Amino acid sequence: MNAMTERFIQVVLLVVIVGGWQLGVTAGVIDVFFFPAPVDIFNQVISWVADASFYSHVAITLTETVLGYLVGTALGVAAGVWLGLSRSAARILDPFIKGLNAIPRVVLAPIFVLWLGLGLWSKVALAVTLVFFVTFFNAMQGVREVNPVVLSNARILGARRSDLLRHVYFPAAASWILSSLRTSVGFAVVGAIIGEYLGSSAGLGYLIAQAEGNFDAVGVFAGILILAIFVLIIDSVLDLAEKRLIKWRPSASERPA
């Protein structure tokens, strides 16, 4: 099947689903209290997008996501490389890490609000707790799976411990972290949105929570739609970043000769 036909089928599917939904609403089969008309949702999205104050919400969510990702990754890499290198520290801390990772992060949101207030940082903290573990486990794995021959070679070439960290261990960990870039950024978004949803005065999660408080299903659905678009845009940016950052790795199409 060629790409054109596939695109065509995708458009048809979209039209059938959204159109069917709209028809159901006009015919009175679907209750607009629970499933508002797509036209209304679309109009709500348009009115938000046309409003300048909407972008401050987007900016806040984006800031929380980026900060949460960066802080979480930095901590995760540092801890992962350390525990990857020190087996005994890893064994001692193992039960604590497992225990912390077992906590559903949502329950931490109220605590972070208590500690850090309703502003930006309580959301960043929530995102950090989600991102940290993904990068932590990946960095640890990356360090442990460094090829021993490569390591011996570097040491014979005169690498000191700091050289090994910089030229061998961190790049090895980084390649694993990059391969989990999507997952961890996804978690950062989730952390930011949940934090906003549970208690805040700005952001996309706040928009949804506010609409929900007013029993405004149109607002909730419009918020969800905006969120989906937000994540898709971030995803395509990551796609580009990934291709640039791991150009040293063979892609499926260009295997070594």
Next chain:
Amino acid sequence: MAVVKTAPPTDNPHQAKSMVSLDSVTMAFGAYVAVQDVNLKVSDGEFLAIVGPTGCGKSTILNAIAGLLKPASGTVSIDGQPVRGIQNDIGYLFQQDALLPWKTAIENVELGPMFKGVGAAERREQSMRWLAKVGLKGFEHRYPHQLSGGQRKRVQMAQALITGPKVILMDEPFSALDIHTRHLMQNELLRLWQEERRAVVMITHDLEEAIALGDRVVVLAAGPRSRVIDSFPVDLERPRDVAEIKLDPRFMDLYRNIWSSLRGEVEKSYERHD
């Protein structure tokens, strides 16, 4: 205990000084003794090839010289200095890919000088020269996965030799290559070595390779408790062409002699492993 035959007469000035020496070295992993009481001397500028059946602990000996492994007893010394910990004045050519996959060819070659504190411009210039020397001009900015197996081996050669090591250790360096690439690389290696002779210790299971490249071939017994059982000087003149030298009648004589010594050990090793 094996007694190594004395080195060939010292009419060759390169063989005046002993560069690597192993004195009754025993290597063990727990209760398993890989090699026992090995005595070896490699002169400066001498190319020593070590052959032996699979699993006889050949690589262990190299790792002891490199300082990657510590002998259970006995001493290893390089240029008169006892080996304690990893050695930095040696070049090690590994059997496997040992390049950093996230660095380009030239960045890989630069590693040694960089770790030793050579300035950026100077080490870049040196690395360019070495890559050209191993025939990789124009491939400087390729990543290892963009190079063929033979090209990666060339990068490794440049990487190991750029620091001007006193001793070059090689662990079956060409065994993963196809036969034509292997001949090419062997000749290349001989050419580089001829330019600036250093002590070489090469491990191989390929007797032809050992004779074609080496000044001396040492035979190890089947493991465990492997030891040196024989040592044959190879008096074929240099420069040699690896493919052509195999047709030389003296090559065949040597092959026959060494094989008669090696054969028994290979058979023993099969009995133990199969």
